[in-house]
């Protein structure tokens with residue numbers, strides 16, 4: 001809880017939506033002298049605060065029109081699988097399997113829509129925190145998915161670009177109502 005309440009010190013920033021050109025640009029690495037500065041610490045706090053406000057599990061700097069390679073994410077869940085908010089700067093991903101795991105994704109920059117996206121199920125992550133401390137770990141399943149989604153934002157890529165079957169693109173209300181049940185009778 002301490003982490004969360006500190007994160008709430010951040011400022012709420014407007015989230016830009018699909019169609020804004022900044023979402024399609026490649027973000028640049030934070031220079032070494034940026035680590036530990038007020039600017040990068042504030043950016044991290046703002047990302048976490050804005051992510052929580054939007055009920056998202058991740059938010060990348062380009063989504064608030066900041067062209068730096070940084071994003072925030074967290075994993076909701078019960079004690080064991082919960083991960084408190086974390087900010088990764090200048091991340092590098094190494095894929096440890098094929099991108100064959102299908103899962104549902106949404107995006108704070110594409111509000112109201114969800115779709116099935118194939119992702120790698122196991123990745124290695126090498127990044128820095130806002131103070132420059134190295135963070136290296138492996139991530140699997142949903143954890144790996146969230147990181148790949150946020151990482152794509154740093155290269156100007158949105159989840160819809162990764163979809164291989166557009167027929168799963170669904171509004172949230174319909175997703176809640178019908179879920180993944182494709183066998184429902186269709187009225188014609």
Ligand SMILES: [Zn+2]
Pocket residue numbers: 106107108109149153
């Ligand atoms: Zn997104």
